[in-house]
Amino acid sequence: MTEASKRVPLSTPAASAAAQLGCYSKQVGPCVRACGGLTARYGTNARPVCPACRYEEAAAGAAQQRR
Ligand SMILES: [Zn+2]
Secondary structure, three states, rough: HHHOOOEEOOOOOOHHHHHHHOOHHHHEEEEEOOOOOEEOOOOOOOOOOOOOHHHHHHHHHHHOOOO
């Protein structure tokens, strides 16, 4: 598991989650995939899908391309 694939639990305090996600605490919200992780959900640089889900999708996409 790389740093980028780590899920930030919903129980993480917003300030701590923001530090891990590289955003402001007011931008923190649950991932739209309902994976149980937090993401930079709101604001101008919003990423509705959390880093862990995006990493998994990228890995799945790469696996499909290898066939
Ligand atoms: Zn997610």
